[in-house]
Amino acid sequence: MRLPDQLVQGAVAEPSQSPQPVARQGFEQSLAIWQKNGDQDSSAYAMWSSGNLLLEEDYFSGARKMYEQALAIRTTAGDKLSIAEPELGLADLSLEEAHSAVAEEAAIRQVLEVFQKQKARDDETNAWSILARALLAEGKASAATEAMQHARFLAAKSQNPEIRWRTAITAARIETAEKDVAHSAAGSAKRRELTAIIAQSRELGYQGIALDARLAFAEIEMKAGQMTDAPTWPRSRPMPKSKAITSSRAKLPSPATARFVRSQSVRQRPTRLN
Numbered sequence: 001m002r003l004p005d006q007l008v009q010g011a012v013a014e015p016s017q018s019p020q021p022v023a024r025q026g027f028e029q030s031l032a033i034w035q036k037n038g039d040q041d042s043s044a045y046a047m048w049s050s051g052n053l054l055l056e057e058d059y060f061s062g063a064r065k066m067y068e069q070a071l072a073i074r075t076t077a078g079d080k081l082s083i084a085e086p087e088l089g090l091a092d093l094s095l096e097e098a099h100s101a102v103a104e105e106a107a108i109r110q111v112l113e114v115f116q117k118q119k120a121r122d123d124e125t126n127a128w129s130i131l132a133r134a135l136l137a138e139g140k141a142s143a144a145t146e147a148m149q150h151a152r153f154l155a156a157k158s159q160n161p162e163i164r165w166r167t168a169i170t171a172a173r174i175e176t177a178e179k180d181v182a183h184s185a186a187g188s189a190k191r192r193e194l195t196a197i198i199a200q201s202r203e204l205g206y207q208g209i210a211l212d213a214r215l216a217f218a219e220i221e222m223k224a225g226q227m228t229d230a231p232t233w234p235r236s237r238p239m240p241k242s243k244a245i246t247s248s249r250a251k252l253p254s255p256a257t258a259r260f261v262r263s264q265s266v267r268q269r270p271t272r273l274n
Contacts, residue, residue, distance in 0.1 A: 041082075044073040048086050055093055063093055081118045084111040088123070092130050101137035108134060122163050125154040129170045136177055148174045165197050165209050172216045176223070191217060 030046050051066035071086040091107045108131045115124035128151035135144035148171045155167035172190045194217045201209035 040073050041077065044070045044077075044082070047073070048089065051086065051089050055089065055096070058096075060093060060097055064090065067093065080114050081120055081123075084114040084118075085123065087111045088127055088130065091134075095130065095133055095137065101134045105131065105134040105138065121154050122158055122160055125151050125158060125163055125167055128154065129167055132170065132174050136174060141177065144174050144177075161200070161204065162206065162209060165201055165206070165213070168193055168197060169209075169213055169216050173219065176220050187220060190220060194220075 028046075028050065030042070047066045047070035051063045051070065054060075054063035054066060067086040067089045071083065071090070074082040074086065087107065088111045091104045091111070094104050094107075095101065108127055112124065112127040112131065115121075115127055128147050132144040132147035132151065135141075135147055148167075151167050152171055155164045158164055172194055176187065176190060194213045197213040198210045198217075201207075201213065
């Protein structure tokens with residue numbers, strides 16, 4: 001599936017632009033065209049993609065509306081894989097809104113099974129990562145770590161660098177949530193990995209990834225009460241204060257913190273066009 005040719009430039013931002021609003025505008029324009037032409041499948045894709053972007057911007061009500069509309073269309077069509085994608089988006093959104101992690105765990109496991117049967121590996125990777133967040137919110141640190149191991153195994157095979165990087169960043173948060181690792185061998189390994197992600201993502205223009213990795217690095221350092229080894233923040237932008245730990249049980253900073261940082265940055269993120 002591709003965007004209309006005249007809208008491709010609107011969906012993929014230039015480095016000097018703020019990509020999310022530009023991409024969202026491209027999908028909104030595409031949606032209007034596809035709805036006018038009666039193309040339900042493409043319309044659902046634009047709704048689902050818009051939901052992803054709105055979730056990144058913490059516009060939860062708008063994201064839910066888009067996901068639910070996409071889900072309604074895809075449910076009618078009956079394709080299990082297409083149905084599972086907005087369902088996973090809704091589960092991710094519900095975790096952000098602090099809904100029952102137990103209920104979301106059940107929903108995530110259902111879509112995870114679909115992705116596994118359909119061999120949709122990147123979708124499966126994302127599902128394992130979101131499942132890990134749900135499990136940690138339930139206080140199941142060991143199960144959360146195990147879920148992240150599944151995600152990391154799959155991410156290592158992905159040709160999408162963003163999948164690999166985001167999985168590694170989530171793993172750093174999950175695997176350091178229940179213990180002080182700032183001076184441990186595991187903590188040092190996580191910091192080295194995050195530092196490498198910062199360098200690689202900046203080189204390829206993924207500024208949002210770089211900011212998210214810096215935030216994860218800082219969170220590990222903050223647990224030890226020091227920030228001395230944190231990678232240098234770009235001089236052009238002050239380092240935002242993390243909302244830090246929002247759950248005394250999970251001890252994991254809200255992913256909304258990272259989304260806020262990303263929304264303040266110039267983010268060169270490729271938009272899926274097919």
